[in-house]
Amino acid sequence: MTLEPSVRLLRDFILEHPRLMVLTGAGISQSSGIPTYRDATGAWTSSQPIQHGEFLRDAAVRKRYWARSYKGWPNVASARPNSAHLALSQLEAQAYVQYLVTQNIDRLHQKAGHQRVIDLHGRLDQVVCMDCGEIAARADIQQWLAAHNSHLDHLSVTQRPDGDAEIEGAALEEMQLPSCVHCSGLIKPNVVFYGGSVDKKIISRVFEQLSQCDALLVVGSSLMVYSSYRFCKFAHDHDIPIVCINQGLTRADELLSLKVLLGCAETLKQLAESLPARG
Numbered sequence: 607m608t609l610e611p612s613v614r615l616l617r618d619f620i621l622e623h624p625r626l627m628v629l630t631g632a633g634i635s636q637s638s639g640i641p642t643y644r645d646a647t648g649a650w651t652s653s654q655p656i657q658h659g660e661f662l663r664d665a666a667v668r669k670r671y672w673a674r675s676y677k678g679w680p681n682v683a684s685a686r687p688n689s690a691h692l693a694l695s696q697l698e699a700q701a702y703v704q705y706l707v708t709q710n711i712d713r714l715h716q717k718a719g720h721q722r723v724i725d726l727h728g729r730l731d732q733v734v735c736m737d738c739g740e741i742a743a744r745a746d747i748q749q750w751l752a753a754h755n756s757h758l759d760h761l762s763v764t765q766r767p768d769g770d771a772e773i774e775g776a777a778l779e780e781m782q783l784p785s786c787v788h789c790s791g792l793i794k795p796n797v798v799f800y801g802g803s804v805d806k807k808i809i810s811r812v813f814e815q816l817s818q819c820d821a822l823l824v825v826g827s828s829l830m831v832y833s834s835y836r837f838c839k840f841a842h843d844h845d846i847p848i849v850c851i852n853q854g855l856t857r858a859d860e861l862l863s864l865k866v867l868l869g870c871a872e873t874l875k876q877l878a879e880s881l882p883a884r885g
């Protein structure tokens with residue numbers, strides 16, 4: 607098969623560095639109908655996202671979140687993995703991808719059959735009680751919201767990346783908030799909001815896995831948030847080369863050994879088809 611020149615360079619790089627850690631961001635889920643947070647320059651494409659502290663402190667913020675999430679969740683719940691997720695899963699089966707860390711909260715890597723995935727920023731298909739720690743299914747909360755907030759059904763909305771949606775005004779006043787079925791405590795989607803922190807044990811595990819790999823491959827992320835950029839810094843400090851498939855600028859551009867400025871799906875598909883399975 608004829609490969610794009612930059613894809614051929616990446617394939618040759620992988621043949622020399624076959625044990626990969628892959629780090630994925632919103633760019634990989636875009637063609638599954640989940641829009642990205644940032645445009646090609648790394649600037650925000652939408653209004654500021656929910657802040658962790660405000661969510662816990664302010665019932666009005668929680669009302670806004672759950673109203674938007676009620677409208678946005680069906681889009682995330684029904685999203686299917688695209689050929690980029692499938693190609694990465696194939697590259698795992700071919701023994702190139704040792705570990706995968708994703709900034710995405712949509713579970714599309716798992717839906718694509720990927721085995722070893724760390725959800726760095728949590729998972730949107732769960733909620734967690736901030737008082738007793740109970741985990742519940744987001745789908746159950748959706749049913750509860752539907753039963754208690756039927757007035758939201760008539761509002762039109764715009765989709766946002768975190769299963770969120772823009773909702774205006776007065777409907778929020780009447781909004782009924784869901785709570786923990788065990789202790790009636792405050793529940794939060796089981797994801798890391800801005801201003802929240804990633805579990806330190808998860809970060810240590812990623813560092814440990816990364817040190818066992820030959821290279822770090824970044825896919826569809828601008829690396830603007832420190833929680834993912836730190837892995838590039840770690841790799842760089844430990845002489846682990848970093849390569850990237852991303853159509854826009856990234857915060858780690860000066861650390862990269864190679865960058866492919868093509869779409870994730872076409873590039874990964876060509877890689878998976880052109881790399882021989884490792885024995």
Ligand SMILES: [Zn+2]
Pocket residue numbers: 735736737738739740786787788789790791
């Ligand atoms: Zn609880």
